Amino acid sequence: MPIIEVEHLMKDFMIAKRETGFLGAVKSLVKREHIKKEAVKDISFSIKEGEMVGYIGPNGAGKSTTIKMLTGILVPSSGSVKVNGIIPYENRQENAKNIGVVFGQRTQLWWDLPTIESFELLKEIYQVSDKRFKENMDTFTEILGLDEFLNTPVRQLSLGQRMRADIAASLLHDPQILFLDEPTIGLDVVAKEKMRTFIKEINNERKITVILTTHDMEDIEKLCERMILIDHGQKVYDGEIAVVKERFGKTRTLIVDLEESPHNLQLKGGEAFKEEASRFWIRFNRDEVSASELIAQITQTHNIKDLTVEEPAIESIISRIYQEGYQDLPEIVKV
């Protein structure tokens, strides 16, 4: 049975239309016209217990709006949402006990209290037993190293520490579902890696269902098997990341360092799109030509000092999809 079920979900907002000019300003004092903006139009998906799903899309695609409807702080215009059998907006407080939420952009801890006080407050809010609270604190302290800043007020924490505190706070009441909204934003490489390891661990060991929205494709690549890609309020892809990579990742890049620097490099099946001194970047389609064929072509006329073949990162695939549209997608969309 799916733990999250979303069917034909829609959300419109009425936005006050700004009139220009003096007359327009006077007019809007008395009567204001509204335009309807469809933030989410007809999205459906279901997520199984224990899944870790990347929910991605460009800015303004409708990600946060969907998440807000799943947490119950937004009522859908139409369609249905069910989270763990509960309709979130009808039963917000009940739903709150089943979910944990982390917003990378803002803390949910109490700004001017020592971190530990925030945790104790959450313990009361969610009625966590003393025993469970201690167990969880011990576990999180061990993995996230909370002890180095437990007595520091939240406002004095570094971003990395604050994010660790925030994610621990979201898990204190053993939620079944965790919503992560850009949990690694602004973190350095090491801190990002630590955060990912932790997310992976709690997903594995506690079987917590995780919905992750992020702009960092590395998060998605390292954490999720499945991704839901949305744009303009609609779902454009829902399925395994590996499939997207397979379909869109046919392009490879061969980078060669040559002993001399020729003016240009003409190759059959490959295109040198960048050069720097004696280093060339050659783009080729894996289905049309193999890397070894290209290398053979080059060695006929030049001596290769060094070479590497790069697979496209999911990042560049996604940005291509954003920019070029989804002409190729319909065949793989699993709705």
Added chain:
Amino acid sequence: MFRFRLYWTFTKKAFLRSAVYRFDVWSRLGSNLIFLLMWGSIWTALYAGREEAGGVSFESMLTYIVVSQFLSGVNGAGTPLWEIQEKVRTGDISLELMRPFDVPLRYLFADFGSVAFYILTALLPLYTVMFIFMDLTLPSAWETWILFIVSAFIGFLIRYCIEMAFGLLSFFLVETGGIVDVFYFAMSLLSGSVIPLWFFPGWLEKMALYLPFQGIYYIPNAIFIGKISGTEILLSLGVQLFWAAASYLLLRFVWNHASQKIVVQGG
């Protein structure tokens, strides 16, 4: 089910949080004293050596001003209007909808904590000293003290509900300057905090008596200096209770609409 322990935790944490801002306590106490001196001097000048005016002795009038500044200290230590507006603007309040507690109640109980801290560390010591060294009228009967405390507490609740409701109006308005002015006008004048209602022109006194604001300063103060007594006190407490209930309903009404707006319009 009312989860007292949960809300009580907010009180405890707010108490601790206030301890972090010691400078805030001192500066607030400083401005409280300045206002006290100012209103004390003004009323001394207005009495101009007379023993009594409007049926109230100079000593009682001075007591009224001191008690009024004490109450203003108590009421000012809660979450101020601008902070509620700020929380609306940043979306902090909207996010609290995601928690399993009631938002207006959670702020009320947090206010209990910060107010308690301020009373214990600043107001009580200062005003005790003042009462010892100044010629002020003190209630002789212990019942009056209790009635005063009860009345001041109900007044605090009225003030909280109205201030919170006004603050939440920023969910519906982009510019709230006008609202803030109306609020502070009513809070300082119609409540009788600086000019007791009996000095008002007849029509204004009548109007003020029909409004909730007198319940915040005037009624507890009138009990304290003995301006009203016996059944008059009970009647006034009844009026206060009525306004506490009415302002609570107002707060609920505004909050329901605000949270409805959040969930429909996204805050």
